[in-house]
Amino acid sequence: MSDKSINQLTAIKLEALSDLGNLDSIDQLENWRVKYLGRKGNLTNILRGISTLPVDDRKIVGTEANKLRSSLEEEYEEALSTIKSGQYDQVDSIDITLPGRKPKIGRLHPSTNMIREIVHAFNEMGFQTVEGSEIELEKYNFDMLNIPADHPARDQWDTIWLDSDSHDDLLLRTHTSPMQARVMEKNDPPVRVIVPGKCYRYEATDATHEWHFNQIEGLAVDENITFADLKGTLYEFVKKIFGPSRKVRFRCDFFPFVEPGVDMSIDWNGRWIEILGAGMVHPKVLDAVGYDTEKYTGFAFGMGPERISMLQNEITDIRNFYSNDLRFLSQF
Numbered sequence: 206m207s208d209k210s211i212n213q214l215t216a217i218k219l220e221a222l223s224d225l226g227n228l229d230s231i232d233q234l235e236n237w238r239v240k241y242l243g244r245k246g247n248l249t250n251i252l253r254g255i256s257t258l259p260v261d262d263r264k265i266v267g268t269e270a271n272k273l274r275s276s277l278e279e280e281y282e283e284a285l286s287t288i289k290s291g292q293y294d295q296v297d298s299i300d301i302t303l304p305g306r307k308p309k310i311g312r313l314h315p316s317t318n319m320i321r322e323i324v325h326a327f328n329e330m331g332f333q334t335v336e337g338s339e340i341e342l343e344k345y346n347f348d349m350l351n352i353p354a355d356h357p358a359r360d361q362w363d364t365i366w367l368d369s370d371s372h373d374d375l376l377l378r379t380h381t382s383p384m385q386a387r388v389m390e391k392n393d394p395p396v397r398v399i400v401p402g403k404c405y406r407y408e409a410t411d412a413t414h415e416w417h418f419n420q421i422e423g424l425a426v427d428e429n430i431t432f433a434d435l436k437g438t439l440y441e442f443v444k445k446i447f448g449p450s451r452k453v454r455f456r457c458d459f460f461p462f463v464e465p466g467v468d469m470s471i472d473w474n475g476r477w478i479e480i481l482g483a484g485m486v487h488p489k490v491l492d493a494v495g496y497d498t499e500k501y502t503g504f505a506f507g508m509g510p511e512r513i514s515m516l517q518n519e520i521t522d523i524r525n526f527y528s529n530d531l532r533f534l535s536q537f
């Protein structure tokens with residue numbers, strides 16, 4: 206009697222495994238599960254009939270039937286995860302007669318593209334690219350830029366301070382201007398650098414403000430540098446990036462590290478849009494790095510490439526740059 210049941214179990218096993226090898230969808234797998242493991246399946250029938258077997262056979266058939274049940278359940282789980290991971294679909298989707306398809310390749314981030322374009326424009330005017338650290342010392346971010354601890358201008362930069370066992374003056378730079386001091390400290394004039402880099406401010410985000418964004422800093426120091434050089438350089442920059450007929454406006458502005466200070470706007474469909482801050486490097490900044498303020502003068506400027514890209518590409522919300530949404534990123 207037990208021989209007959211064991212033969213039945215072996216037949217069920219062979220059939221179940223052979224069926225399993227031929228299916229490739231969740232629906233087919235579910236039918237398989239019902240057929241072999243369901244309440245009305247052959248295996249369940251054998252298990253139900255165990256009580257009718259002679260006592261000696263019950264244990265042997267029961268053990269074998271339960272073993273088979275466990276092994277079919279394992280096969281089921283494995284097949285389910287294989288189908289879900291798409292392995293079957295992928296195997297099926299290979300059609301060697303199809304012509305080759307171009308693999309999808311990535312592209313540069315719109316911020317990177319804008320930064321490269323702006324930096325290139327200044328490289329062509331003789332500015333050398335320099336990069337600095339996003340973690341900065343208070344001294345360079347503020348003090349050497351004529352922004353002492355009690356200066357009200359510090360309020361303009363909502364600073365993210367860093368915890369450190371060795372330093373209590375570490376922060377995430379709020380602008381790229383600290384590189385002015387770092388570059389001048391290490392190099393004698395003439396200096397002409399362009400500094401792209403990431404900045405951080407502890408501030409609320411909105412359509413034109415992010416808490417992390419890029420800036421591009423420019424600095425030129427030499428003998429006889431005047432405000433006319435500043436204007437001429439920035440006019441040339443606008444021509445290169447926005448075309449030859451774009452109108453430009455300078456207005457007075459205040460930054461502690463320049464004197465005089467200006468902001469520059471460009472005409473955008475009849476509206477003046479501010480794109481950067483600039484000015485003649487403050488003698489106190491030159492003095493702090495040991496430059497002879499009787500001999501040397503300089504100009505500096507700082508701009509936000511994401512804001513410039515927003516103008517060029519009619520982007521209405523700066524937060525799109527950092528939300529990693531391919532529907533946005535793949536448009537560039």
Ligand code: YSA
Pocket residue numbers: 379380381382406408413414415416417418419420422460462463479480481482483484485504505506507508509510511512523
């Ligand atoms: C001014 C004079 C100089 O001689 C040199 C540099 C500067 C710029 C100064 N360091 C500065 O940070 N000025 S700023 O606060 O007005 O920022 C400059 C540019 O950075 C802005 O015009 C804007 O384009 C961008 N920016 C500032 N905060 C931002 C931002 N972009 C996105 N999100 C923010 N939260």
